[in-house]
Amino acid sequence: MRFTSETSSDGVSEQIFTLGEIPGVLWTPEGAAGTRPLVLMGHGGGQHKKAPGIVARARRLVAECDFAVAAVDVPGHGDRPKDEEYDRIATENQARVAAGEELAPLIAGFQALVARRTVPEWRAVLDTVQGLAYVGAGPVGYWGVSLGCGLGVPFVAAEPRVRAAVLGLGGAQASAETAARITVPVEFLLQWDDERVPRAEGLALFDALASDEKTLHANPGKHGEIPAFELDSMLRFFTRHLG
Template sequence: MHFTSQTSSNGVIERTFTLDDITGVLWSPESGPTGAPLILAAHPGGLDKKAPGHVARAHSSVTIDGFHVVSIDAPGHGDRPRNAQDERWIAEFRRARAEGSPSFGRILAAYSASVAERAVPEWQATIDAVMALPEIGAHVPVGYSGMSLAGAIGIPLAAVEPRITAACFGWLSAHDALLAAAKQITIPIEYLLPLDDKEIPRAFGLELFEAFASTDKVLHAFPGGHGQVPTDGRIDTRFFARHLGPPVGRPAA
């Protein structure tokens, strides 16, 4: 991991980094005990690690909960160029969406699965690198938060990564690969479901929520379209604080 810049404001230290071909950013408290939980904050499709809303949520986790938050650009996003196949898939599903074609869901699922296949090992390498930092450590609780494409990455990641102990997902279609991965997940889950999503039928979201093997899972369904999440307090914002807990100090070696 190579840090390329560092800034500090309002109690938050922001460090951008590269890790092989991965570009990312780590937000941390300016002060506080060691052993603070780590949130893996993945961005939705079409955005990047420094999208304004994404940064605002990261800052909130740092300043309110005292957590560390790390985000990386998904393949073909942010500082990472798309490959030729990504360009073809994106052109195809944009055309299918504009035409109202039923092939939209199939194309989007194929594209999402391709990105996830590349992104899962990248997230595992990022976890390794961040937890090797002395100010974080190898024993901190880890949560994952990701909607839409980030959820399509996070579900297969959580299915194979035992260091993730709580996760928040949403805005996802229930294709076979995600359903199979969800059936392997037993950690606490929070799932956000916009009821008026014109791109992904609500039945798909319900099917995926049912597939999670977790006994501790909650569904937040609300009026609104794809990407619309209420900000008036109806959605639980304390999920990770409850399941990952406050900083407790690093365990003795």
């Protein structure tokens, strides 16, 4: 793990790092010492590790809950090189949709492909970040919606260190089978008027989770319009389960 920059503001330290070929960012309380809960955040499609929605949530988790938060670029996103295979599949999928094929199964297939790389990458990031003395091996949470849900479901299902997850804006076609292996508490966000994920698909993914404690928060609005009060709810959810 190589740190390439460190800045600090409002009590929150932000360190940019690379781990092998993975560019990442770690937020911790300024002057942190000792073990604390760690939340890994997965960004959305076309976004990156420092997308505004990630940064806003990360800073509040650090400032208000004293947690550590890490986010990394998904292959083909942010500071990572373009991925020729992914680009080719994306172009093919566009052509198939234009020719009348259904979008959801194509997205599902693509996310499953990417997850085969991100699950081991994210596990390696956990290993390394938890090795830092000011993070340590505390309880781990995961937050990710949209692509961050599509990649998050297989990650949460595979990684026993994750004790609670916020997921959402994803559908059953992509993730139901894997979701049935998730048993930790989940807060699941669904946008009632999502133009990308059919409502029934989102409800079916919530239904598929095997967790005893899972709570669906559905709000009016489109895919990108999660209301601000859900950020407060996320803080409380992680505090309850990791704090």
